[in-house]
Amino acid sequence: MPPLPPFDFNSPISWAGQAIVILLTGVGVPRDLAGAIATLLGVIVLASYGLTITLLLIWAERKLVGRLQDRLGPNRVGPYGLLQTIADAFKLFTKEDITPTGADVVVYNLAPLLSVVSVLLIWAVIPFASTVFGTNINVGVIYVVGVGGLGTLAIMMAGWSSNNKYALLGAFRTAAQLISYEVPMILALLVPVLLARSMGMNDIVKGQTVWYIVLAPIAGLIFFITSMAEVGRAPFDLLEAESEIVAGFHIEYTGLKFGMFFVGEFLHAFTISALAATLFFGGWRGPWTDQVPLLGVVYFFVKTAFAFFVVIWVRGSMPRIRIDHMLAFNWKFLTPVSLAAVVVTAVVDKLTPSSEWTRAGALFLANVILGAVVVWILAATARRQRMQEEGSRQEAKHAGPAQGAEAHAGAH
């Protein structure tokens, strides 16, 4: 057996991969198979990491939302209530597993699985540090979008196969919400791709000598809003709006199958935070990462935790948006603004000299101007609407009470 290579502190993952391959070929496993086993082990480690961290995330979220709502949050099981999620998981284990009458059994059971898998798959392309990542495929950004489509599919499958009208309504809302919000999200994702001249996640991080949130604040904000809508949590939780359609697409799910949707949602919220950190906040970039690449993991998680805090903060402070407002906001506001952001970024980026700081300054200025124009258009539209309404109200006053009511109704 050849000796193991010396432990490489800077890239522990590739060292572990090499070590496993050497160990396995030493005991007579063919080289192809050994490589496949090493890859499989990596996948298992990454997936288990994702699912384990969810236990902590659920605790953190409940604690934070508790504080936001002037409550204490979980504080009975374990120190600071840390073990509450484990107790809840055990409770879910013991629940009866119900399959509703008339359900499409195979589809019904596949949906929760697909929902978790679609989120876990995203972690394959997120770089934790310059040397610690699952894979740096050159189509990373499109891969993220494609995997997100599988999540949409899972929710539609769940809603349809449950044989329940509320679940089906939830699935319809999915189609309206998730597919619509994909449009501005993809457009916003185009901006970092344009700036980095690559779709690979690690290349995008490497390109961020200046964080892209400075170069493209509008695209960053749009990405953050739309990906929150993709997760489907407050203020965009129309898929499972308790007060309207009971629990939406997962109304019929019990026990661990419900748990999988639950875990999938929390992990998805953390995943979009990680994506925002990677694409717009410089990912693993920070002081001294050139000397000690592993330090990037710390920076990455600090940035992700901050983004996750904002997600929870929004969830804790915003009421649910109405469905027509949700769609109007997407199609009449986010989509045109993201289109404009892509065009402005492309033109300004091409016109400015390649020096990093002039480019950053010009792009930032362009974004500020674009933002001002957007706000000005919004204000003008709102003013025109207000004038119209006031005009019709005054007409109503002159026309007398009976006709006035009619004119008023007509104005709306």
Add this chain to the structure above:
Amino acid sequence: MPPLQIVFLVASAATLVSGLLVVVSRNLIHAALWLIVTLFMVAVLFVLLEAGFLATVQVVLYIGAIAIMIIFAVMLTRRVMKDPGPQTNKQWWLAALVSLAIFAALAAILFQVPWTVTNASVSPDSLTDLGKSLVDTNRFVLPFEVASVLLIAALIGSIVIAGGRD
């Protein structure tokens, strides 16, 4: 047999079987879901050919957009949970004849073309090359622009239809 060949055989068998199930399923939603499996397996075949971009685009476009739209449309149709009625009509033999003829013609062409087999690997920068060829006046800029005009026309058309009265 090398492992990649086994994966290829499994993936192509799965493509064919799920493709068959698309047309013989009694349930429309099941047919749509089998269609998704078929399209996904085609993406797997692309990955085996080291065409990662095509594979992801296949998933984004065909599964993320088209298949989900099909499922949505099917969900909106009535009687989807009930028996959808007979699957064939009196012209089934004609359709079978035409498809067999097309299959025979395609197979004949496939066998006649002298396929060149090389061991050259795919260039790692094929994605950049693809992007450049789409805006190169000597290559595919015209089809690319025509396709985008078509899409814009479809977009405007749908807005006009949805816009209604004014």
